[in-house]
Amino acid sequence: MTILVAVKKNGRVFLGADRITTFGNEYTTDLINGSKIMKLRYAYLATSGYTLLDNVIEHLFQNNHKMMENPFSDRAHVFSFFLDLYTELKKTYTLVDTGKETYATMYNVFLVVTPTSIYGISNNLSVHEYERFAAKGAGSDYSQGCLYGIFDLLDDGEEICRLALEAACHFSIYCKEPLDVLEVQASDFSKASKGYKTHKASMKTVPIRKGTGDLIAVERKSLKAIGRQGSADTKRKSKGATSTAQVRRTAKKAVKTKPKSRKG
Numbered sequence: 001m002t003i004l005v006a007v008k009k010n011g012r013v014f015l016g017a018d019r020i021t022t023f024g025n026e027y028t029t030d031l032i033n034g035s036k037i038m039k040l041r042y043a044y045l046a047t048s049g050y051t052l053l054d055n056v057i058e059h060l061f062q063n064n065h066k067m068m069e070n071p072f073s074d075r076a077h078v079f080s081f082f083l084d085l086y087t088e089l090k091k092t093y094t095l096v097d098t099g100k101e102t103y104a105t106m107y108n109v110f111l112v113v114t115p116t117s118i119y120g121i122s123n124n125l126s127v128h129e130y131e132r133f134a135a136k137g138a139g140s141d142y143s144q145g146c147l148y149g150i151f152d153l154l155d156d157g158e159e160i161c162r163l164a165l166e167a168a169c170h171f172s173i174y175c176k177e178p179l180d181v182l183e184v185q186a187s188d189f190s191k192a193s194k195g196y197k198t199h200k201a202s203m204k205t206v207p208i209r210k211g212t213g214d215l216i217a218v219e220r221k222s223l224k225a226i227g228r229q230g231s232a233d234t235k236r237k238s239k240g241a242t243s244t245a246q247v248r249r250t251a252k253k254a255v256k257t258k259p260k261s262r263k264g
Contacts, residue, residue: 001027001174002036002048003139004111005164006118007147008132009157015113016161016181017046018169027176033197035180042114042189043072044182048137049108049123056093057085058197078112078119079127086125109136115186133160139168139175153217158183158204166209179206 001022007014017036019029028034038045038057047053061068067084070077086106110121111134118130132151135143146167147160154160161181168175182203 001172002137003143003165003168003172003175004036004046004048004136005143005147005161005168006111006113006130006134007151007157007161007164008118008130009151009160010155012157013113013115013118013184014157014161014181015044015046015111015184016165016179018165018175019178019180020174020176021051022174029176029178035197035203037180037182037197037203039188039197040070040072041068042070044113044184044188045110046113046136047108047110053108056089060085060088072112072114072117072119075119075127075129078121079125081112082106082110082121082125082127111136113184115184115188133164135164135168137168137175139172142167142171150217154215159215162206162210163212165206166211169209177206177208180204181206 001020003018005016015037019031019034019036020027021029021031021034036046036048036054038047038054040057040061045057047057065084065088067081067088070081070084072078072081089106106123106125109123112119112121118134120128120130120134120136122128133144133147135147143164146164150160150163158181162179165175165179165181166177169177169179180203185202188202
């Protein structure tokens with residue numbers, strides 16, 4: 001069970017995930033290499049569903065399968081990657097659940113994130129590109145509600161991603177901290193990159209929920225007005241005004257007594 005979140009804000013892209021892994025009625029959050037964010041040669045990939053997919057992709061990467069050279073430069077390339085993955089699952093990794101083919105509809109869902117784009121892949125292999133944000137996994141309903149509510153209020157994409165992950169952990173019993181959040185940068189995919197979970201220092205791990213903390217959302221128009229008022233207060237104080245409150249009351253009174261303009 002998992003929550004995956006990706007956010008694109010002010011030209012920067014962030015990807016995050018929780019770390020809970022379940023084994024029947026048990027769970028753990030402290031596995032070695034337990035991050036659900038996998039680093040391929042040209043993109044980050046995160047998945048929700050069977051952890052077996054993590055092993056499969058790691059195996060394909062370490063064996064230099066040709067599909068790992070996929071540039072993920074557009075939706076068609078992303079779709080091509082998952083067609084190749086589906087083919088390998090059926091041909092090489094013939095693992096099935098009792099009474100059904102585990103990979104008949106892939107079962108897992110994915111996020112593929114590049115320095116410029118966010119792609120979501122459903123369990124029927126359909127690929128969609130998201131303009132601002134995306135969430136996949138057990139707690140995605142809660143995360144998407146949070147993303148909708150705060151995206152236009154906060155400028156920090158990393159904080160938006162973290163809060164959306166925390167919303168899922170707060171409401172869904174299938175999501176749990178610690179949380180991994182990283183910024184997806186072009187420099188992460190240099191030729192020297194080893195790939196697969198060799199994350200740079202850009203990844204931050206949040207051990208417990210922090211909530212909104214000291215974050216304050218202010219309407220942009222109000223923020224500008226506060227800035228102008230603050231400047232006016234400073235000038236008035238320098239001329240002997242007794243207090244900021246008095247200045248504001250004076251300004252408010254001036255607005256009320258201003259004569260109305262007439263049309264024509």
